[in-house]
Amino acid sequence: MTDVSQTTVRPVVVVERALAILDVLADAPQDLGTNEIARRTGITPSSASRMLATLAKGELVRRVPDTGRYRLGLRLVQLANSALSRIDLRDVAHPHLVALMEVTGETATLSVPGEGSAMTLDFVQSSSSVRSVAEIGRPSVPHATAIGKVYLSLGGTLPDGRLTAYTDRTITSRSALSKALVRIRERGWAEAFEEREPGLNAIAAPVLDADQRLVAILGLQGPAWRFDAAAMERAVGPLLDNAAPLSPGSPA
Amino acid sequence: MTDVSQTTVRPVVVVERALAILDVLADAPQDLGTNEIARRTGITPSSASRMLATLAKGELVRRVPDTGRYRLGLRLVQLANSALSRIDLRDVAHPHLVALMEVTGETATLSVPGEGSAMTLDFVQSSSSVRSVAEIGRPSVPHATAIGKVYLSLGGTLPDGRLTAYTDRTITSRSALSKALVRIRERGWAEAFEEREPGLNAIAAPVLDADQRLVAILGLQGPAWRFDAAAMERAVGPLLDNAAPLSPGSPA
DNA sequence: TCCGAGCGTTGCCTTTTCGGCAACACTGTT
DNA sequence: AACAGTGTTGCCGAAAAGGCAACGCTCGGA
Numbered sequence: 001m002t003d004v005s006q007t008t009v010r011p012v013v014v015v016e017r018a019l020a021i022l023d024v025l026a027d028a029p030q031d032l033g034t035n036e037i038a039r040r041t042g043i044t045p046s047s048a049s050r051m052l053a054t055l056a057k058g059e060l061v062r063r064v065p066d067t068g069r070y071r072l073g074l075r076l077v078q079l080a081n082s083a084l085s086r087i088d089l090r091d092v093a094h095p096h097l098v099a100l101m102e103v104t105g106e107t108a109t110l111s112v113p114g115e116g117s118a119m120t121l122d123f124v125q126s127s128s129s130v131r132s133v134a135e136i137g138r139p140s141v142p143h144a145t146a147i148g149k150v151y152l153s154l155g156g157t158l159p160d161g162r163l164t165a166y167t168d169r170t171i172t173s174r175s176a177l178s179k180a181l182v183r184i185r186e187r188g189w190a191e192a193f194e195e196r197e198p199g200l201n202a203i204a205a206p207v208l209d210a211d212q213r214l215v216a217i218l219g220l221q222g223p224a225w226r227f228d229a230a231a232m233e234r235a236v237g238p239l240l241d242n243a244a245p246l247s248p249g250s251p252a
Numbered sequence: 253m254t255d256v257s258q259t260t261v262r263p264v265v266v267v268e269r270a271l272a273i274l275d276v277l278a279d280a281p282q283d284l285g286t287n288e289i290a291r292r293t294g295i296t297p298s299s300a301s302r303m304l305a306t307l308a309k310g311e312l313v314r315r316v317p318d319t320g321r322y323r324l325g326l327r328l329v330q331l332a333n334s335a336l337s338r339i340d341l342r343d344v345a346h347p348h349l350v351a352l353m354e355v356t357g358e359t360a361t362l363s364v365p366g367e368g369s370a371m372t373l374d375f376v377q378s379s380s381s382v383r384s385v386a387e388i389g390r391p392s393v394p395h396a397t398a399i400g401k402v403y404l405s406l407g408g409t410l411p412d413g414r415l416t417a418y419t420d421r422t423i424t425s426r427s428a429l430s431k432a433l434v435r436i437r438e439r440g441w442a443e444a445f446e447e448r449e450p451g452l453n454a455i456a457a458p459v460l461d462a463d464q465r466l467v468a469i470l471g472l473q474g475p476a477w478r479f480d481a482a483a484m485e486r487a488v489g490p491l492l493d494n495a496a497p498l499s500p501g502s503p504a
Numbered sequence: 505t506c507c508g509a510g511c512g513t514t515g516c517c518t519t520t521t522c523g524g525c526a527a528c529a530c531t532g533t534t
Numbered sequence: 535a536a537c538a539g540t541g542t543t544g545c546c547g548a549a550a551a552g553g554c555a556a557c558g559c560t561c562g563g564a
Contacts, residue, residue, distance in 0.1 A: 010514080012306040013550065014266040014522070019310040026334040034541055044524055049542055054264040058271040068541075072335035080332030082278040083324035103438070186355070187489025236488070237439030244496045262543080265521065266551070286512055296553055301513055320512075 017043055018051055022072065025061060031069035093207075093216065096242035097124040103238045104231070106222035109134050111147045111204075113214050116159060118142075118151040126222065134221070141196055143177055144170045146204035147219045149190040153181040154206055154214040170195045189236055194224050201227045203235060205243040218243045269295055270303055274324065277313060283321035345459075345468065348494035349376040355490045356483070358474035361386050363399045363456075365466050368411060370394075370403040378474065386473070393448055395429055396422045398456035399471045401442040405433040406458055406466040422447045441488055446476050453479045455487060457495040470495045 020041045025032060032040075038048040052070055055061040059075035093110045100108035101124040111118040116139075123134035142148035142156060143163045152158055163172040171177045184190045189205040196202075202221035209215045220235050221227070227235075272293045277284060284292075290300040304322055307313040311327035345362045352360035353376040363370040368391075375386035394400035394408060395415045404410055415424040423429045436442045441457040448454075454473035461467045472487050473479070479487075 009305050010302060010551095011309060012266060012270070012303050014264060015270045015303060015306040016310070018264070018267045018270065019307075019312065022331055026331050035539075045541065046525085046543075047523055050262060050522085051264050051267060053261050053542095054267040055271075057263060058268070060271065072331055074335060076328060076335045077332040079274055079278050079324055080329040083326060083328045183486075187486060188493050189489065234435075234439055237441060237492075240492050240496075241440055244499075262522095287510075297512065298514075298554080299552055302551080305513095 014051075017041065017047075018055060021048065021051055021055065022060065025070060025072050031064055031067060031071045033067075033069050037070065093218070093246055094122060094124070096218065096246065097122060100124070100218070100220060100235075100238055100242050101126060104220055104222075104227075104235045106220050106227050106231075106235070107134055109147070109219040109221065111140060111151075111217040111219060113151050113156060113217070116142070116157060118147050118156070118217055120147075121216070128226075141166070143172075144192065144196040146190040146192040146202040146221075147217050149181065149184055149192065150204045150206050150217045151214070152177075153184040153190065154208075156214075166196050167194055167198050169193055189240060191232060193229075199224050201232060203232050203239055205239050207243055207246040209247075216246065218246070269293065269299075270307060273300065273303055273307065274312065277322060277324050283316055283319060283323045285319075285321045289322065345470070345498055346374060346376075348470065348498065349374060352376070352470070352472060352487075352490055352494050353378060356472055356474075356479075356487045358472050358479050358483075358487070359386055361399070361471040361473065363392060363403075363469040363471060365403050365408060365469070368394070368409060370399050370408070370469055372399075373468070380478075393418070395424075396444065396448040398442040398444040398454040398473075399469050401432065401436055401444065402456045402458050402469045403466070404429075405436040405442065406460075408466075418448050419446055419450050421445055441492060443484060445481075451476050453484060455484050455491055457491050459495055459498040461499075468498065470498070 020043075021037055024037055024040045034049050034052060035045050037043075037052065038045040041048065043051070052061060052063070056063050056070070056073070059073040061070050062073040063070055097108040097110060100106075105126060105128055107126045108124045109120055110122040112121050118140050120134055120140070125134065140147040140151070141164075142152050142158055144166050148156075158174075158177075163174065163177070164170070165172050171180060180190075189203055191204075192200075192202045194200060200221060201224045202219055204217050204219035206214050207216035207218060218239060220232075220239055222231070272295075273289055276289055276292045286301050286304060287297050289295075289304070290297040293300065295303070304313060304315070308315050308322070308325070311325040313322050314325040315322055349360040349362060352358075357378060357380055359378045360376045361372055362374040364373050370392050372386055372392070377386065392399040392403070393416075394404050394410055396418050400408075410426075410429075415426065415429070416422070417424050423432060432442075441455060443456075444452075444454045446452060452473060453476045454471055456469050456471035458466050459468035459470060470491060472484075472491055474483070
């Protein structure tokens with residue numbers, strides 16, 4: 001009975017007409033006048049004029065003052081951002097993890113910020129027989145991983161006490177870490193060269209919501225002999241390209 | 253008389269109510285049921301139910317099967333992308349040019365693809381007294397500039413005949429150029445080291461529309477002694493960060 | 505397990521709103 | 535100057551929407 005595809009459902013005709021107007025404006029390469037919209041939707045110009053005025057009041061369309069023509073309004077962008085923020089991030093992000101693994105050949109991970117660290121939520125394992133292993137639920141060491149540094153660079157908290165040296169390359173100086181975080185904020189991605197464990201390299205980029213808050217971190221990791229500096233540099237573009245569509249609020 | 257704020261305008265009440273439903277869903281942190289939407293909008297549940305069914309048919313809202321609750325639908329994202337693609341690109345891009353110049357200190361440029369090359373549409377000059385000069389209307393040499401290589405990497409045509417050597421570093425081999433273009437497509441940005449003229453370095457990134465077509469190119473250029481490999485590398489993040497919001501269709 | 509409250513939908517009828525005709529003002533082109 | 539097309543709005547009849555009531559369903563509490 002709740003199946004809206006049943007023929008007994010009585011649609012609200014006025015809403016259908018209003019949506020037809022939005023569709024026509026979306027499909028048109030240029031702004032459209034009232035008469036043109038009326039022709040394309042089959043609504044008379046007087047009705048179209050009134051509906052356009054109401055849609056303009058709600059900012060779903062915008063009347064261009066110079067030409068008197070109409071185009072879609074920016075309230076739609078706000079509504080779209082709200083629509084996107086409701087989607088389960090894992091569902092949306094998974095194809096990007098697949099794409100990243102295919103482009104780079106390395107393990108792609110999705111993490112979410114938590115208390116004191118970021119946690120792996122999903123991953124797509126490298127198809128290579130030599131691979132770095134990810135694990136759902138595993139927290140990342142903030143100062144010694146690319147994921148962790150993205151977390152710290154965007155408001156994550158660093159625990160008190162000494163910074164543990166996991167390898168020779170682990171950053172253990174708080175001032176050196178601060179400098180690294182500034183650079184990460186500037187360029188929008190982080191890297192780790194065998195800092196968490198010998199032979200493991202990684203890069204990571206943030207996923208932000210419409211209010212610029214960190215909601216997730218996209219990462220790539222692999223064995224240092226294969227995922228070396230050159231390979232990491234080549235992977236930055238795909239990483240950012242795959243993180244950007246997940247971020248309604250990409251920083252400008 | 254065409255001023256819609258005049259009190260004589262008769263709004264379409266049904267459209268106003270439908271927009272109120274969208275607003276309520278946008279403002280809610282979670283999905284909402286029919287009764288809750290009715291309470292928040294002041295519409296009776298039967299009317300709300302019918303309107304939601306019609307909005308769902310048009311995909312502006314989505315009924316979640318498991319819970320029977322409603323959330324904003326993904327058609328809004330399509331409409332929003334269309335809304336954004338109508339905005340005058342220069343108006344939108346200019347603050348990004350300013351931001352890029354401020355972050356990097358170098359001249360930031362906006363180009364659009366044309367016949368056989370890309371043309372500078374807007375630029376923000378470096379504030380440094382030693383600067384590279386841009387010029388609106390100037391076409392870029394496709395094989396010897398970062399802007400031109402972005403253009404070529406995404407479908408631009410390379411003229412017949414020999415590739416002119418403007419400096420020692422100009423790529424004049426078509427096979428070497430092809431390899432460079434593959435790399436540019438992979439990582440999403442291009443570079444030029446003193447290839448168009450001695451002492452001038454540049455990087456560039458594409459701006460794509462919702463159909464993945466190249467609509468513009470964002471660039472940074474400066475004197476090679478200052479805008480060297482390290483400075484260029486540091487500038488890639490800001491460049492991509494400023495290109496991404498201009499691209500409704502960032503490649504996934 | 506049963507009952508009650510709340511939810512969500514739909515039939516039906518009344519009321520309200522919308523649609524569209526006609527008139528008017530304006531703009532651009534010939 | 536005239537004409538064609540655009541865009542808006544008054545007004546009224548027709549159509550659609552709103553809302554009441556009834557029904558079915560689900561969930562939580564006793």
